[in-house]
Structures are given as structure tokens and as C-alpha cells.
Amino acid sequence: MAPRSSGRIRAVHRPGIAHRRGAFRRGRVGIALLGLVALLAAACGGGGRTEASQEGVTLTMWTRAATQAQSERLVEAYNRSHKNQVKLTVVPTDNYQARIAAAAGAGQLPDIFAADVIFVPNYVSQGLYLDITDRIATLPYKDSLAPSHMRMGTLDGRQYTLPHTLDLSVWFWNKDLYEKAGLDPEQGPKTLKEFAEHATTIDEKLGGDGKVHGTFFGGNCGGCYVFTFWPSVWAAGGEVMNAEGTESFNDRPEMAEVFAIWRDLYEKGATGPTAREEQGPTWTGFFAKGEIGVMPMPSTTLGTMPPDLEIGVAPIAGPDGGESTFVGGDSIGISATSEHADAAWEFLAWTVSDEAQIEIMAKNKDVLARTDLTENKYSAEDPRVALINSLVAKGRTPYALRFGQTYNDPQGPWLSLAREAMFGDPAKVPQLNAEVTKSLQQ
Structure with a gap:
């Protein structure tokens, strides 16, 4: 799913029935596609069924x-x-994912549903979303909608979703621990190598009691690796896979160097004793306790941090500089079988309006869905929020129809590759990378 640097992705061929079943599994969750095809045909080719009146409508919406x-x-x-x-x-x-698959097969999708942006291409290729290209074209700020999210909801030049929520990967550093370790609390790392130096210093000077550690990561969590390690590859000018999401590049020098830096931190003990076993659910919790010096974090956690914790925020950098981010979060669209398409669009359009984005999202320190609103009265109060919003236009959302099975599934090939690179024999990475490619192409 890695978008090209030009900001465009190639059109994806609509997969056949057998292939589609594989694309809808979390691990192996299926969907009753034959019934779905009949339902979508009844929806007049995906145009959506509408009522004569679209006022006083109660719309159904799902979100995770x-x-x-x-x-x-x-x-x-x-x-x-x-x-x-x-x-x-x-x-x-x-x-x-299983709920969406079951509802689609039974013809019981809600009027509106949001989805993890990573899985949006699957839903679009299945025809679950209504084509809203012409409606989007009427928005005066259409070119300012979060580019990564918009690419993921586009197929054959047609657009099916809008950005709903955004979550970016960034580096947080604990200013109090920086000061205690003799580091400048106002200067976070500007390169991955400097990140490693800061983490090592904090661990060596403050880690004697076993409570404070230089950094932390999810060492047994495939999604954690892609969210926090891949931006360093992109910042270094590398790629993790091809634009079509069918060939893995995770055996290339850029990825190898990122793994090597993190492996060295682990072997030094700077990552804490539980990083190797961390499966994801608790990987962000240690920083909030004031126990970690510097680590990659989801941007959405900034607003949930204890008020007395002094935090700096920096873009994720490559080994020698640059900056990037993994643009996660959710996109949202109208189901292809909704009978209230006009009313549903009114809601969707409102969610990306100035009013909603500034007075609801920005006011709560959420990342904005529009790049033209990066500077607003609320972000001006917190430079960290302004920095995070500025990264939306620079970040990546990787594209692959089989992303979940390949990268998120605990039994998938990516986690095996990452753990071998971090804790095992890096010489096995090329062979394991071939397995990642094989999974992407199934």
C-alpha cells in the first residue's frame, strides 16, 4: 500500500471472487461475496438508493x-x-472486520461506516462504498483533504471515502528525564542515530533502579513495527514495498540499517526487559507513567498524557535525518446499499467542514483531516499539535490489498521477519522477505 512519492497510486485491478475472500480476512475472515454482488447489483451499479425526501432522516453509522x-x-x-x-x-x-464482512454478506451494512484506512482499499475493491467522486468535487477544499487517506479510498480514478480520524506516528521525549540525564530538555532527536544516543544516555544514567528505560517498542507486534520503524525508512529515502503492494522491499539496506540501530538498543538493554514480548496492547502505556526517555508514539495519545508530564514531540527521522510519519486512523464513506445517500453525504461533508475540523477536532488536539487548516487558533496554543498536523501532508499510508494478512496477523510473515532481524539471525531476512512478497501476492 505504499503510495508513490508523486502522491498517486496505480489503479488496482478488481480481484475475482476467490481472491476477494482472502482480502477480507483478519487472519482468515471471509465474506459471502456472491450474495453481496447481487445486493450491489440491486443498488443500481453502486449508485446508492435515495428517498424523495432526505430531511428528518435517522442515519446509521458504525465505527471501531x-x-x-x-x-x-x-x-x-x-x-x-x-x-x-x-x-x-x-x-x-x-x-x-468480521462485523463488516458479515453485514455486507447479509445486506445489512449501515448507511455510513468508518474503517481503518489500511483496509479501505479492500472495501473499495469489493464495492462496499458508494462512489462519491462528484460530491467530493463540489468541496472548495477538496485538494486539502489528507492526501494519504484520499489515495487509499481511490480506485480507477474514482473516490469513495473521506478522511475521518487521523493518527500519526511521532517521537515523544520526556523533558524531565532528559534534564536529569544531562540532555537538553528542549531539543529532541533529529536523526535515528541521535535518538539511539539519547535513549542510551538516559538508560545508562537513570536506569539503575530498573524503572526508567531509554526507550521502548512493541517487539512482538507486527503493526507496531510498521507504525514506528517504516517512517525511518521513508525518511531515509527508502521504500518498504512497491506502489501496488505486491512486492516487499524489507530486505533492502534502508530497512536493515533501521533494524540494526534498534537491535543495538535492545542488546544494550536500553529498551527495557519486556520489549521483546510486547504484543501491542500495552506498548504505549509505559511512556505515560514517566518511565521512558524517548520513544515512537501515536500522536493521538498526546491529549491523554498526564498534565504534569512535560513532553516534547518530534517527527520520526531516518538514521541520518529527514522526517516522515505513518498516517493511520480511519476513513469514512457511504455504504453502497444505503437508501439515504444524500443525507449521509450531508453528514460526511459536515465532518470535514471548517466548523467540525476546528471547533471539534482541533479544539480537542486531534489531527485534522485538512492540510489547509494546520494553522488555527487552537493549534497555535500548542506548537506540538501544529507540528503533528504539518506532518499529514508528508506522511505515508502504505497500500496493499493483503496488508492485514501480511503485516498485522501475528501468524503472518512480516512479524517473523521483524523478530528475526531484531532478536535472531539477520541473515535469514532475505528468505523471510520472499515469504512476505508471497503473502502480498496471494
Whole structure:
């Protein structure tokens, strides 16, 4: 799914029925595609069925728990100020893909549903979303919508989704621990090598009690690796796979150098004793406790940090500089079988309006879905928020129809490669990289 540096991705061939089943699995979650095809045909070729009146409509909307807070704020504000209403259902994140697959197969999708941006290309290629290209074209700020999210919701030149919530990977550093270790608390790392130096210094000077560590990472979490390590590759001018998401480049020198720097930190003990076993659920919790000097973190955690924790924020850099970020979060669209397409679009368009983006998202320190609103009255109050928003236009959202099976699945080939590079025999990486490519191409 890695988009090209030019900002465009090649059109993806619509996969056949057998291939589509594989694309919809978390591990191996399937979908009743034959029934779905019939349902979409009944929806007049994906154009969406509409009522004569689109006023006083109650729309159904689903989102995953990971973006519950932002979704609830948007829905509540919309419902207070509009005649149409949105009824939000929050689905546990781990169950979300299976829930969408089952609902699509049964013809019971909600009017609107958000999805992890990584999986949006699967849903688009399946025809689950309504084509909203012409509607998007009417937005005066259409060219300022988060580029990575917009690319992921585009197929054959047609657009199907808007950005809903954004979560970027950045470096946080603990200013108090920096000062205690003799580092400048106002100067975070500007390169990955400097990051390693800072982490080592903090661990050596403050880690004697076993509570403070230089850094931390999710060593047994495939998604954690891609979210925090890949930006260093991009910042160094490298790529992790081809634009079509069918060939892995994780055996190339740029990735090898990133792994080597992190492996050295682990072998020194600067990452803490539990990094190797960390599977993801608790990997961000240690920084909030004031126990970590510097580490990659999701930008959305900034607003949840203890108020007395002095935190600096920096872009993720390559070994020798540059900057990038993994642009995660959710996109949102209208289901292809919705009978309220006009009303649903009214809600979607409102969520990316100045009012919603500034008074709801920016006010709560959320990352904005529009690059033209990076500088606003709320971000001006916190330079860290302004910096995070500025990275939206620079970051990447990797593109691959089989991203989940390949990179997120604990039994997938990517985690085996990453753990061998970090804790085992790096000489095995080329062979394991071939397995990653094989998985991408299935």
C-alpha cells in the first residue's frame, strides 16, 4: 500500500471472487461475496438508493472502538445542530472486520461506516462504498483533504471515502528525564542515530533502579513495527514495498540499517526487559507513567498524557535525518446499499467542514483531516499539535490489498521477519522477505 512519492497510486485491478475472500480476512475472515454482488447489483451499479425526501432522516453509522472518542464528538455535535440525526454504533476493534464482512454478506451494512484506512482499499475493491467522486468535487477544499487517506479510498480514478480520524506516528521525549540525564530538555532527536544516543544516555544514567528505560517498542507486534520503524525508512529515502503492494522491499539496506540501530538498543538493554514480548496492547502505556526517555508514539495519545508530564514531540527521522510519519486512523464513506445517500453525504461533508475540523477536532488536539487548516487558533496554543498536523501532508499510508494478512496477523510473515532481524539471525531476512512478497501476492 505504499503510495508513490508523486502522491498517486496505480489503479488496482478488481480481484475475482476467490481472491476477494482472502482480502477480507483478519487472519482468515471471509465474506459471502456472491450474495453481496447481487445486493450491489440491486443498488443500481453502486449508485446508492435515495428517498424523495432526505430531511428528518435517522442515519446509521458504525465505527471501531479505536476511534470512538472522535466519532462520538462529531456525531453529538452534528445531532445538536441538524434536523437529520446519526445513530452511532461502536464495534470492538478486534471484531470490526468480521462485523463488516458479515453485514455486507447479509445486506445489512449501515448507511455510513468508518474503517481503518489500511483496509479501505479492500472495501473499495469489493464495492462496499458508494462512489462519491462528484460530491467530493463540489468541496472548495477538496485538494486539502489528507492526501494519504484520499489515495487509499481511490480506485480507477474514482473516490469513495473521506478522511475521518487521523493518527500519526511521532517521537515523544520526556523533558524531565532528559534534564536529569544531562540532555537538553528542549531539543529532541533529529536523526535515528541521535535518538539511539539519547535513549542510551538516559538508560545508562537513570536506569539503575530498573524503572526508567531509554526507550521502548512493541517487539512482538507486527503493526507496531510498521507504525514506528517504516517512517525511518521513508525518511531515509527508502521504500518498504512497491506502489501496488505486491512486492516487499524489507530486505533492502534502508530497512536493515533501521533494524540494526534498534537491535543495538535492545542488546544494550536500553529498551527495557519486556520489549521483546510486547504484543501491542500495552506498548504505549509505559511512556505515560514517566518511565521512558524517548520513544515512537501515536500522536493521538498526546491529549491523554498526564498534565504534569512535560513532553516534547518530534517527527520520526531516518538514521541520518529527514522526517516522515505513518498516517493511520480511519476513513469514512457511504455504504453502497444505503437508501439515504444524500443525507449521509450531508453528514460526511459536515465532518470535514471548517466548523467540525476546528471547533471539534482541533479544539480537542486531534489531527485534522485538512492540510489547509494546520494553522488555527487552537493549534497555535500548542506548537506540538501544529507540528503533528504539518506532518499529514508528508506522511505515508502504505497500500496493499493483503496488508492485514501480511503485516498485522501475528501468524503472518512480516512479524517473523521483524523478530528475526531484531532478536535472531539477520541473515535469514532475505528468505523471510520472499515469504512476505508471497503473502502480498496471494
